[in-house]
Amino acid sequence: xxxxxxxxxxxxxxxxxxxxxxxxxxxxxxxxxxxxxxxxxxxxxxxxxxxxxxxxxxxxxxxxxxxxxxxxxxxxxxxxxxxxxxxxxxxxxxxxxxxxxxxxxxxxxxxxxxxxxxxxxxxxxxxxxxxxxxxxxxxxxxxxxxxxxxxxxxxxxxxxxxxxxxxxxxxxxxxxxxxxxxxxxxxxxxxxxxxxxxxxxxxxxxxxxxxxxxxxxxxxxxxxxxxxxxxxxxxxxxxxxxxxxxxxxxxxxxxxxxxxxxxxxxxxxxxxxxxxxxxxxxxxxxxxxxxxxxxxxxxxxxxxxxxxxxxxxxxxxxxxxxxx
Amino acid sequence: xxxxxxxxxxxxxxxxxxxxxxxxxxxxxxxxxxxxxxxxxxxxxxxxxxxxxxxxxxxxxxxxxxxxxxxxxxxxxxxxxxxxxxxxxxxxxxxxxxxxxxxxxxxxxxxxxxxxxxxxxxxxxxxxxxxxxxxxxxxxxxxxxxxxxxxxxxxxxxxxxxxxxxxxxxxxxxxxxxxxxxxxxxxxxxxxxxxxxxxxxxxxxxxxxxxxxxxxxxxxxxxxxxxxxxxxxxxxxxxxxxxxxxxxxxxxxxxxxxxxxxxxxxxxxxxxxxxxxxxxxxxxxxxxxxxxxxxxxxxxxxxxxxxxxxxxxxxxxxxxxxxxxxxxxxxxxxxxxxxxxxxxxxxxxxxxxxxxxxxxxxxxxxxxxxxxxxxx
Numbered sequence: 248x249x250x251x252x253x254x255x256x257x258x259x260x261x262x263x264x265x266x267x268x269x270x271x272x273x274x275x276x277x278x279x280x281x282x283x284x285x286x287x288x289x290x291x292x293x294x295x296x297x298x299x300x301x302x303x304x305x306x307x308x309x310x311x312x313x314x315x316x317x318x319x320x321x322x323x324x325x326x327x328x329x330x331x332x333x334x335x336x337x338x339x340x341x342x343x344x345x346x347x348x349x350x351x352x353x354x355x356x357x358x359x360x361x362x363x364x365x366x367x368x369x370x371x372x373x374x375x376x377x378x379x380x381x382x383x384x385x386x387x388x389x390x391x392x393x394x395x396x397x398x399x400x401x402x403x404x405x406x407x408x409x410x411x412x413x414x415x416x417x418x419x420x421x422x423x424x425x426x427x428x429x430x431x432x433x434x435x436x437x438x439x440x441x442x443x444x445x446x447x448x449x450x451x452x453x454x455x456x457x458x459x460x461x462x463x464x465x466x467x468x469x470x471x472x473x474x475x476x477x478x479x480x481x482x483x484x485x486x487x488x489x490x491x492x493x494x495x496x497x498x499x500x501x502x503x504x505x506x507x508x509x510x511x512x513x514x515x516x517x518x519x520x521x522x523x524x525x526x527x528x529x530x531x532x533x534x535x536x537x538x539x540x541x542x543x544x545x546x547x548x549x550x551x552x553x554x555x556x557x558x559x560x561x562x563x564x565x566x567x568x569x570x571x
Numbered sequence: 572x573x574x575x576x577x578x579x580x581x582x583x584x585x586x587x588x589x590x591x592x593x594x595x596x597x598x599x600x601x602x603x604x605x606x607x608x609x610x611x612x613x614x615x616x617x618x619x620x621x622x623x624x625x626x627x628x629x630x631x632x633x634x635x636x637x638x639x640x641x642x643x644x645x646x647x648x649x650x651x652x653x654x655x656x657x658x659x660x661x662x663x664x665x666x667x668x669x670x671x672x673x674x675x676x677x678x679x680x681x682x683x684x685x686x687x688x689x690x691x692x693x694x695x696x697x698x699x700x701x702x703x704x705x706x707x708x709x710x711x712x713x714x715x716x717x718x719x720x721x722x723x724x725x726x727x728x729x730x731x732x733x734x735x736x737x738x739x740x741x742x743x744x745x746x747x748x749x750x751x752x753x754x755x756x757x758x759x760x761x762x763x764x765x766x767x768x769x770x771x772x773x774x775x776x777x778x779x780x781x782x783x784x785x786x787x788x789x790x791x792x793x794x795x796x797x798x799x800x801x802x803x804x805x806x807x808x809x810x811x812x813x814x815x816x817x818x819x820x821x822x823x824x825x826x827x828x829x830x831x832x833x834x835x836x837x838x839x840x841x842x843x844x845x846x847x848x849x850x851x852x853x854x855x856x857x858x859x860x861x862x863x864x865x866x867x868x869x870x871x872x873x874x875x876x877x878x879x880x881x882x883x884x885x886x887x888x889x890x891x892x893x894x895x896x897x898x899x900x901x902x903x904x905x906x907x908x909x910x911x912x913x914x915x916x917x918x919x920x921x922x923x924x925x926x927x928x929x930x931x932x933x934x935x936x937x938x939x940x941x942x943x944x945x946x947x
Contacts, residue, residue, distance in 0.1 A: 272727065298727060304757055309716050309750030316720025316734070319705060320655070322727070324720070336746060343710050344717070352698035352706035353689035354912040388913050412915035441918065488918035 369422030403438030645808030712745030741772025802830030
């Protein structure tokens, strides 16, 4: 089984989808000639031509709007937004159109498409190349919101997303593009949407994370283990639909929950998970639910390393729920 | 063909005030002409009835197209059955001419179980998949970029489909107008942009919407032709749109057609245009009513007598009355449908919410008639 990084897994996943399904077309800024600013679409233009790997003018609402038209017509478009931070001109198309076609037409029209965007911080990209805005999309019924943290999941979730019938926001943790490495099967496989991954089993504290915060939690769990604290790490993979069962089963076992995300704390998706645990598992809790998140500030440039949750902050939260 | 035609195009198929017109001078066979006229009448009759139904509290809201029937029916007549329409919410005439049964149109106004869109949207926000009439939304201009994408998809599949998208003068200020026309120009997409320039975007007059001399002029910047046509002349609209469709079908790329018309009624049943425009202006446009005008043309050509016209209007009104009756007798929308069609399969969290609501309703002893339904 070949070892590859998360970026290569996305690239391989896209190539595989395009080879097996001629409805799949890609569109976005710099994805053809340049192969994407990160290289996610490298070599695809050469193999599939400019008709299927479309370099577009610089307009996110145009990219998403036209992709919606393609999806309505029966293609499986995979638009790329170069950085998640640039998605806002397309927000109207995403929340009012892409998410609502099936519902508003009584099921007559559907919008199966996968909107890819590199997300999150950790590359010194400043405010406009670092944000995590998954909560906006999670708050929009009709959208599926995915974020893999491993190369295996990136390829498998991408395959599920492309073969599915729902519109998907596919967030790729850019900090892990090259940092996350792992074995990825050469053959096609799928990772189910709506199923979390238990990245590490443990019985004292449940850590819930997604994207680039998963390896941070794994590292923090390793450090906690040295102090005799046994942490379970849940990698959501799928933000919507959420795998409530896996979270609740873990909290029922550990009695303690720490939720970790990069996005600002207030109104972040961690609040939703916290509420879920409070509503459905409060009787198991030995300590208040803890959240480790980005601060309620815009994403900074120089002080990025202070802003982003790291093992020290996660470790402190773990100790907090243990010592409550 | 790269030069933009910004001046009013003189492709008027019919000259007015001519004492008599030979049928042979008209560009379409008699049956087509009568079918076009009938659709215009039906659209107007529905609009008159729709406003009344709203005033009577039998439906919640209504968007009339009064004054724009020529632009809608004329353009619809130019389409082939395989072409897709990305409409605005003021496009009922297009759906009527494409043959959507009146009950399906009226069911949307009531949003009961007969509504194909399952009561998910306000009145006039239709979805008619059978005629490729794509689901309508309220945000302005969003359909423009989507039409371009569908057109690109059809070309990729080597299918002979041209997409047409309708919008008003207000939409020409939207992000999607710019993005869509720019995309279409760059990719030479087989799409026709039909601006029904009705002079008003709710209370904003055209002169405060754009500093462009015309809407058609905007096409030049995107690298394809813009055509300005008398939007109250149904045959002129038909001809201009047909030329644009033919060009797109032949690989010639997009066209922006500006149909100059007038919104004779309010923006919607919630609007009061007397607050912002003068009666005299409305009256001057009433004199150019597209239905009166086409009736005179058909009369002059000996195709439609006064008696025929009267019969036709009566039949249209009767068809609407009958459809309203059928729809009003339709069953209420089952509460269960609230949770359907959000996703292809109902996720667990929605199933849970559906179950909880079901229990709550049972505890309350069911839904009483009038719980949120019209009449309130």
